[in-house]
């Protein structure tokens with residue numbers, strides 16, 4: 001017994017020792033120190049190699065004649081600047097191995113060090129391959145060209161490798177063969193490192209290089225007058241190559257060829273009609289691309305060739321303008337690379353998976369259903385039960401000649417005979433040829449969030465925004481992709497599970513997404529529902545730059561936030577257009593592969609999910625002011641990765657208006673109090689017959705699924721948020737752009753500088769002193785509300801102290817010092 005205990009203790013100690021060792025090697029500081037050592041060693045090697053050129057001659061005989069002990073002694077008389085070790089290593093690398101190309105090894109060692117220190121991101125495999133290639137080729141080239149110097153020099157420029165490989169090749173394929181092998185090797189290497197090698201070589205092999213460079217010269221000399229002088233007909237005769245070579249010089253392809261678009265086309269562009277513009281742009285490009293053969297243009301479904309043409313054009317331009325080829329793919333998660341998704345242990349286990357089906361209840365229900373139907377003269381051929389977590393579905397096949405509507409009308413009678421609430425008849429079940437009767441179980445089972453999150457279906461899902469809601473009647477995990485919905489309307493009377501449902505939605509996203517990929521905007525007029533999410537602000541929440549709290553509870557802030565999101569949406573569309581991509585997925589893929597230049601305003605776009613609780617309350621207080629931005633977002637935001645989930649207790653028609661309904665095709669209905677409410681939310685009855693406590697109907701288009709929502713309690717959500725919040729986050733929440741109202745710019749003209757705010761001068765001094773035109777600075781320093789600080793900022797702009805609003809960035813301060821400021825004050829007084 002004692003021995004067993006001791007054994008166990010020893011095992012534990014060993015385990016913890018192994019863990020400590022593993023942790024040591026995983027520690028960032030260990031990596032940094034190792035990196036530093038690598039860099040030092042690389043520099044050391046470099047110095048020793050350099051020294052070898054000057055001291056190698058003198059050291060060579062000592063290296064050959066002295067023993068190891070003599071070499072390492074104090075009086076070794078070694079000349080190399082890096083001592084005996086340096087002399088040994090330089091002799092080994094340069095003379096014995098690969099010659100002067102050993103210098104590349106120093107660079108490689110330093111690069112590895114910098115990677116370990118996280119100073120530079122490199123692909124180790126790429127670097128190993130390139131270093132090996134350069135070293136081998138370099139050694140061979142030096143061996144080949146300097147073979148004669150091997151006799152009378154102490155230094156072998158190609159090393160022994162270069163020397164013997166050259167001799168071997170020469171003996172087998174002769175001088176010319178060896179030279180060809182070297183040329184082939186160099187070209188293969190150049191092709192592998194740069195995509196422009198192949199087109200260049202093609203030109204060389206077609207002996208076109210002269211002609212092409214001559215053409216380039218012609219173009220550049222006439223560059224200035226090109227647009228003016230070119231007639232559309234001339235244009236048609238220009239070939240693709242001309243256009244692309246021009247684009248090499250231009251940063252943006254539109255700018256170069258836009259002047260050639262005719263007046264109608266320009267009108268379309270000004271109207272901001274992206275599609276039309278694309279077509280126009282592409283037609284234009286096609287006109288020029290008369291050289292492109294039909295084989296190169298894949299025909300799209302509708303036979304439209306434009307999308308391809310534009311994208312092809314841009315890809316070349318972007319690659320040319322942004323030389324990201326050498327770099328690794330951009331990794332959005334890098335900043336929080338140590339972020340860990342919450343674990344399953346943070347959730348409770350409510351359900352009992354091994355629970356037996358109550359056969360007595362099942363048999364009794366089947367009998368009662370059959371009897372009730374028989375009493376009304378309906379005979380059935382077959383009855384089958386599917387037992388779900390809270391509901392059992394009885395499927396019946398009536399005998400021939402029975403009207404389906406007759407069974408449908410018996411809903412209340414069956415409910416009476418079963419003495420059960422929440423009976424729903426689906427007659428017929430679409431696609432099954434049976435009639436379904438849903439009957440609540442006497443002892444409903446709880447579906448825990450743990451069971452659905454841990455399910456294989458969720459864990460392995462490849463959805464962009466996977467949301468797992470609960471389990472269907474057949475005990476299948478029910479999940480959907482928010483990206484495809486693309487917006488969801490949630491309704492249900494109070495106490496029926498709406499808040500739990502919203503928590504389940506948010507939790508699903510938190511379990512699957514990295515903070516860099518998802519941002520939540522939480523609107524909570526009740527002030528208590530979403531407050532638990534406040535500690536994930538720096539990871540997953542987005543907010544207005546001036547607001548203190550990321551969870552929006554104030555109605556005026558809601559309006560500003562929604563408008564700001566519409567601005568973000570417009571900004572994103574502009575970027576998409578600039579990148580010639582159609583949606584966020586394509587855009588991000590392009591950005592990740594470094595084909596979009598961040599210096600041109602491009603950025604990685606996280607998905608933004610806006611969740612609005614108590615939508616009815618908002619509509620009552622702010623009416624059209626919230627309805628309009630919500631409708632705009634709902635109509636347009638899908639492609640730019642902005643999705644909305646709005647929830648309401650009161651699904652009446654004045655709250656869920658036609659505009660809202662039309663743009664929220666996916667609906668989640670918890671139990672509602674009347675059939676009218678059910679019709680408002682689902683366009684059909686059913687939600688009024690649910691049994692509450694998370695029983696819901698999910699509708700999308702024509703399909704309606706009954707789902708038992710998974711239960712996630714507040715302490716579980718708290719644990720998950722604490723877990724996320726305790727990890728390193730961004731320095732602040734994701735900043736939404738500052739929104740300037742409709743009359744934003746013109747509004748400044750209306751500012752009356754005679755009625756300046758009493759804080760005007762102090763605010764101006766603060767701004768000039770800090771050289772930072774930020775409304776939040778005024779708010780913070782003088783403890784003012786947002787509106788007043790905003791008004792002061794408008795007055796400062798009207799007085800010429802700050803520049804116009806620049807979205808989320810602070811305004812430019814136009815006054816440099818207090819002297820200048822005093823002059824402005826004097827003029828105003």
Ligand SMILES: Nc1ncnc2c1ncn2[C@@H]1O[C@H](COP(=O)(O)OP(=O)(O)OP(=O)(O)O)[C@@H](O)[C@H]1O
Nearest residue numbers: 493494495496497498499500501693694709710711
């Ligand atoms: N999926 C579920 N499984 C089991 N019980 C549930 C489920 N959802 C909700 N409940 C029960 O119903 C209660 C009320 O749920 P919830 O707070 O989500 O209602 P609500 O519709 O948000 O109400 P309100 O609108 O007043 O906030 C919960 O405390 C819980 O006991």
